[in-house]
Amino acid sequence: MSGERWAVNRENEDSSSLPIHRPPLAVFVVAAMETVLLALICLSPWAYGAVHPNFEFLLDAGIAVLLALWAVRMLLEGRIRWKKSGVALCLAGLFLLGVWQRTPLPRPMLAWLSPGTVRCYDQLLPKQPETLSALSTDEMPVPPSNAQSSHAELRPGSTLSLYPGVTQREAARLLAVFLVFVLVYNNLTSKGALIRLSIVALINGVFLSLFALIQFFSAPPKTVYWHYAALGGVFGPFINKNHFPYYVNVCIGLGIGLLVSQDWRRRSSSASKQDNSLVQMLRNPHALWICTGLGLMITAVAFSRSRGGLLALVGAAVLCGILGRLRLGRSFRFNFILLVAGIVVALSAWFGTGVLKDRLAALESGEAYQGRVPLWLRSLPIAIDFPLWGTGDGTF
Helix, strand or coil: CCHHHHHHHHHHCCCCCCCCCCCHHHHHHHHHHHHHHHHHHHHHHHCHHHCCHHHHHHHHHHHHHHHHHHHHHHHHHCCCCCCCCHHHHHHHHHHHHHHHHHCCCCHHHHHHHCHHHHHHHHHHCCCCCCCCCCCCCCCCCCCCHHHHHHHHHCCCCCCCCCCHHHHHHHHHHHHHHHHHHHHHHHHCCCHHHHHHHHHHHHHHHHHHHHHHHHHHHHCCCCEECCCEECCCCCECCECCCCHHHHHHHHHHHHHHHHHHCHHHHHHHCCCHHHCCCHHHHHCCHHHHHHHHHHHHHHHHHHHCCCHHHHHHHHHHHHHHHHHHHHHHHHHCCCHHHHHHHHHHHHHHHHHCCHHHHHHHHHHHHCHHHHCHHHHHHHHHHHHHHCCCCCCCCCCC
């Protein structure tokens, strides 16, 4: 199939598109948008999870490219593409909340909106503003007028957020999430796009898991890429071991969806009654490869030493299994679980279960909660003092 025909077919899969004439160039713009998006999804975890400011900037630059391509598509088609979404409204509300928390307010209004914030400021801020004693008043530099007004607007103790700088950063990240969601929701919602996303996420998750396990058994502790030292526990290319299951659990979910989807089963075999049998699955190379990848990713999540990530995976699997059974009835079967579980057990036995036993034993003995429960108990009064507006995004 030629590249032009492939792009046209991919655009025709979008059920949300209106039956109007589309310029041929707009079809290739949509293909470019999906390519850039998949590239960001695949490359961001390998760059330390994109938590470094430089890599986060590159991620934001990729989002800017996506927005530019969306604008080009709307210009070519001569119409604004926007679909209503409750999720988009929630994301926009979270962003606006961060902006509101950073907005300077008069003291009486701040005391009326959040008395706990004012009490906190009274305890932490000095009565008189601090000045540089080494310089006289005449020697102190005078900032420009616009800088003076900006400084006055952001004077300490005038915002709902106790740390306006970090709240501004978190609001910018929420804005990026909102923009990516609405872009995908308005341009890349076809079944084909979801299948391609599942395939790419599955492959990337497998490579991440394979790399993480090799590094775990061969690299020194707290070392990324066998060379760069990190302060905390690392796993794979992530400098925080908990970030690994955050990403790979999504890849596992997309892989399971790819495996059990009706479209995939129709293409894998013509006998619908035998599609779900374990014997028939063993004869299907596509299903075997997917199950192998799922087993490798689940094993990597278990060896990541992230108890929360493993519990989240188990809880999500149980919940999705219940929902699948309620929605599809007896047509939703779990035969592939036996194959995936067998792969996980085999890999865990090969790598050694000592690490898993030591890590999971902390859950049974209560060691994992010794530092967390006191923190949760100390957090309850904070929630009572800041019930509505909080202390600012990113300040807890």
